[in-house]
Amino acid sequence: MSGTGKIKPGYARSLDLKHGCIEMAHGSGGRAMAQLINQLFLAAFDNEFLRPMNDQASFPVFNGRMVMSTDSHVITPLFFPGGDIGSLSVHGTINDVAMSGAKPCYLAASFILEEGFPLSDLKRIADSMAQAARAARVPIVTGDTKVVEKGSGDGVFITTTGIGMVPDGINISSENARPGDKILVSGTLGDHGICIMSLRENLSFHTSIKSDTAALHDLVADMVAAVPSIHVMRDPTRGGIATALNEIALQSSVGMMLHENQLPIHEQVNAACEFLGFDPLYIANEGKLVAICAAEDAENLLKTMRTHPLGEKAAIIGEVIEDSHCFVQMQTRFGGKRIVDWLSGEQLPRIC
Amino acid sequence: MLMCLAIPACIEQLTADNHAIVNLAGIRKEISLALVEDIVPGDYVIVHVGFALQKLDPIEAEHTLALFAELSAFNQNS
Amino acid sequence: MKYIDEFRDGALARKIAASIAAEVNSQHDYHFMEFCGGHTHAISRYGIVDLLPDNVHMIHGPGCPVCILPIGRVENAIQLAQTPQLILCSYGDMLRIPTASGMSLLKAKAQGADIRMIHSSADAIKIAQENPRHQVVFFAIGFETTTPPTAVAIKQAQALGLSNFSVFCNHVLTPSAISHILQSPEVRQLNLIRLDGFIGPAHVSTVIGSRPYEYFAEEFQKPVVIAGFEPLDVMQAILMLIRQLNQGRAEVENEFTRAVLPNGNIKAQMLVAEVFELRRTFEWRGLGLVPYSALKIKSAYADFDAEQRFPMPALSIADNKACECGAILRGVKKPQDCKIFGTVCTPENPIGSCMVSSEGACAAHYSYGRFRAEKHVTAKEH
Numbered sequence: 001m002s003g004t005g006k007i008k009p010g011y012a013r014s015l016d017l018k019h020g021c022i023e024m025a026h027g028s029g030g031r032a033m034a035q036l037i038n039q040l041f042l043a044a045f046d047n048e049f050l051r052p053m054n055d056q057a058s059f060p061v062f063n064g065r066m067v068m069s070t071d072s073h074v075i076t077p078l079f080f081p082g083g084d085i086g087s088l089s090v091h092g093t094i095n096d097v098a099m100s101g102a103k104p105c106y107l108a109a110s111f112i113l114e115e116g117f118p119l120s121d122l123k124r125i126a127d128s129m130a131q132a133a134r135a136a137r138v139p140i141v142t143g144d145t146k147v148v149e150k151g152s153g154d155g156v157f158i159t160t161t162g163i164g165m166v167p168d169g170i171n172i173s174s175e176n177a178r179p180g181d182k183i184l185v186s187g188t189l190g191d192h193g194i195c196i197m198s199l200r201e202n203l204s205f206h207t208s209i210k211s212d213t214a215a216l217h218d219l220v221a222d223m224v225a226a227v228p229s230i231h232v233m234r235d236p237t238r239g240g241i242a243t244a245l246n247e248i249a250l251q252s253s254v255g256m257m258l259h260e261n262q263l264p265i266h267e268q269v270n271a272a273c274e275f276l277g278f279d280p281l282y283i284a285n286e287g288k289l290v291a292i293c294a295a296e297d298a299e300n301l302l303k304t305m306r307t308h309p310l311g312e313k314a315a316i317i318g319e320v321i322e323d324s325h326c327f328v329q330m331q332t333r334f335g336g337k338r339i340v341d342w343l344s345g346e347q348l349p350r351i352c
Numbered sequence: 353m354l355m356c357l358a359i360p361a362c363i364e365q366l367t368a369d370n371h372a373i374v375n376l377a378g379i380r381k382e383i384s385l386a387l388v389e390d391i392v393p394g395d396y397v398i399v400h401v402g403f404a405l406q407k408l409d410p411i412e413a414e415h416t417l418a419l420f421a422e423l424s425a426f427n428q429n430s
Numbered sequence: 431m432k433y434i435d436e437f438r439d440g441a442l443a444r445k446i447a448a449s450i451a452a453e454v455n456s457q458h459d460y461h462f463m464e465f466c467g468g469h470t471h472a473i474s475r476y477g478i479v480d481l482l483p484d485n486v487h488m489i490h491g492p493g494c495p496v497c498i499l500p501i502g503r504v505e506n507a508i509q510l511a512q513t514p515q516l517i518l519c520s521y522g523d524m525l526r527i528p529t530a531s532g533m534s535l536l537k538a539k540a541q542g543a544d545i546r547m548i549h550s551s552a553d554a555i556k557i558a559q560e561n562p563r564h565q566v567v568f569f570a571i572g573f574e575t576t577t578p579p580t581a582v583a584i585k586q587a588q589a590l591g592l593s594n595f596s597v598f599c600n601h602v603l604t605p606s607a608i609s610h611i612l613q614s615p616e617v618r619q620l621n622l623i624r625l626d627g628f629i630g631p632a633h634v635s636t637v638i639g640s641r642p643y644e645y646f647a648e649e650f651q652k653p654v655v656i657a658g659f660e661p662l663d664v665m666q667a668i669l670m671l672i673r674q675l676n677q678g679r680a681e682v683e684n685e686f687t688r689a690v691l692p693n694g695n696i697k698a699q700m701l702v703a704e705v706f707e708l709r710r711t712f713e714w715r716g717l718g719l720v721p722y723s724a725l726k727i728k729s730a731y732a733d734f735d736a737e738q739r740f741p742m743p744a745l746s747i748a749d750n751k752a753c754e755c756g757a758i759l760r761g762v763k764k765p766q767d768c769k770i771f772g773t774v775c776t777p778e779n780p781i782g783s784c785m786v787s788s789e790g791a792c793a794a795h796y797s798y799g800r801f802r803a804e805k806h807v808t809a810k811e812h
Contacts, residue, residue, distance in 0.1 A: 336477015
């Protein structure tokens with residue numbers, strides 16, 4: 001027939017990245033889905049492993065121990081000062097992998113999209129992920145998208161999975177803390193959580209604090225090179241440093257003594273906590289780590305951390321002690337002692 | 353008790369409907385001045401549930417701090 | 431943070447501690463009640479007990495409005511929240527309080543009730559304006575500090591002609607609770623508790639002033655020192671109480687002069703008097719019925735009274751039998767004296783009222799102080 005000669009195989013009109021929205025068709029496996037993946041995700045993430053567009057990524061591995069981690073990301077609002085759900089989802093999984101001392105190698109990303117979600121926002125998120133992955137030199141090698149009906153999601157949920165290679169001779173684990181060890185953090189605590197809370201409509205306060213979301217693997221590489229015998233590393237995300245330390249204390253069957261006057265906390269984070277009745281030790285971080293090492297290595301480790309831009313404000317904040325109760329305690333600035341307990345339920349703003 | 357979570361903050365700017373922006377170490381928040389009188393920018397007020405409860409008296413605050421310092425002098429002498 | 435950090439200075443704290451140590455009479459024990467949860471919280475959070483001599487004992491009082499609100503009222507709020515087309519606005523503090531059946535506002539919200547956490551009574555007004563087809567009820571709790579903002583909200587609702595806004599009023603009064611404790615048989619006749627003096631409320635006093643406490647100093651011959659909620663304020667107040675006792679005085683002294691005037695905040699008091707009146711009696715969790723200890727909305731503002739607008743049965747729900755909250759709130763027992771403290775009753779699974787709010791005596795001790803060996807004897811062993 002006369003017209004068919006003009007039809008290009010596989011042709012589809014370009015995605016309307018300005019005004020278009022996610023439709024159920026974008027998850028149905030048809031042409032619309034292929035188009036979304038090609039024009040939005042593949043265009044952003046492009047790398048040699050992803051390009052063949054198989055259902056799986058194929059890549060070389062090396063001898064030695066590998067680690068794997070997965071993390072789902074849900075956040076309101078999706079865009080915030082310092083980052084967005086895209087960069088967060090890359091950093092979060094890289095950090096989880098890196099906390100073993102490993103060098104992160106590859107990422108996978110899975111998206112749950114809500115019908116009606118603007119394509120312009122999705123593109124912004126995909127570009128931000130791509131930029132974060134490139135900056136970290138960790139490619140996104142495979143992925144998946146699903147679409148749920150309007151009302152069944154919150155715009156976009158992103159799950160990322162990462163794998164990494166642990167250098168020989170590194171044995172970092174949450175059960176390795178020993179009495180006498182020193183506890184270090186890489187910088188100011190609570191920035192991410194306070195930034196996000198300030199954007200929630202009903203809390204209504206204004207701050208210039210930005211989310212600290214960042215990939216920590218380069219900092220970790222420097223640390224591991226300087227002190228290969230680091231005992232424990234953890235990124236204190238949800239539940240803050242208090243939760244991370246309580247988990248480690250329990251897993252290592254030890255206690256801890258923190259020194260309040262050593263804790264690096266931005267004064268705006270302290271001030272916001274005063275308003276809301278929060279404790280900065282329980283506020284989330286997305287670009288900080290806590291490390292535990294033998295006392296004799298602590299100064300060396302601290303110096304190494306401080307020479308890296310992401311560890312400029314690193315500090316030794318306490319030490320591991322013997323304690324059959326596994327209490328994390330704190331010497332207060334005021335001169336007394338108190339427990340830094342597990343959080344009971346979600347931290348809710350108080351008025352009393 | 354409920355009164356506990358109240359914090360002194362500095363009045364930065366008066367806003368419409370008898371409200372004001374307070375500043376606490378860089379954190380800014382709009383509060384109501386419905387319970388206080390004669391507030392001007394630069395005043396410190398005790399803020400509770402979004403309301404200024406009372407103006408803080410800077411001279412009395414100095415006085416209380418001086419009292420603490422006096423105690424320390426007393427200790428050093430004794 | 432100006433007017434905050436200076437009052438948390440560790441070096442000054444050690445100096446005040448040295449003065450306290452130098453001035454206490456080692457032959458005596460001193461038993462002081464801090465009425466307010468705010469002071470309880472400061473004492474726990476800063477570890478003030480570590481800076482006090484062994485013969486100075488702090489007894490936690492009932493000054494936590496979350497702890498003393500009877501379960502029946504929480505049950506009322508939950509039932510209200512389950513009304514179709516109704517939005518219940520609550521301060522975050524109340525959301526987790528469990529009822530006898532283990533229900534809470536947070537759980538009701540998970541099951542679909544429209545419960546909004548607010549930070550100011552003004553937020554509730556805004557929600558009412560934005561949802562004209564819904565009834566919006568503000569679950570108002572708190573002592574004299576939190577009452578004036580509720581009064582402002584009711585006046586504002588009237589001015590705006592908001593017909594869908596009402597207040598479930600649970601505001602309570604500090605002086606009547608202190609009276610109740612001082613008149614309790616444990617203190618007056620049985621001598622079960624020794625109370626040598628009170629640390630008076632900080633922010634309540636900014637509203638009511640220092641005068642209302644003069645009655646206690648005179649009638650019961652107990653010194654009262656009104657103190658700010660910063661840890662140096664508390665230390666200083668303890669020193670002032672010790673000096674009064676050593677000198678045989680029983681007066682009202684004001685350590686918190688930077689915010690507390692003798693007559694308090696008259697404007698706030700007048701607003702409260704315009705909108706609220708005394709209840710003849712009100713139940714306090716742990717203390718029972720306390721006469722003239724709470725406020726209700728005046729009939730002139732009945733349109734904004736949720737108790738007039740909605741059916742609210744008077745529910746009297748007894749606390750768990752094993753729970754010692756009543757005795758703890760009256761200062762007769764310490765959290766550690768309760769059999770279920772830290773075992774059945776924890777902040778994750780609170781049984782009694784003192785465990786539910788972070789300002790409750792049990793929660794403060796559990797969260798901040800349970801590492802501490804029992805070096806301080808209980809008050810009744812004097």
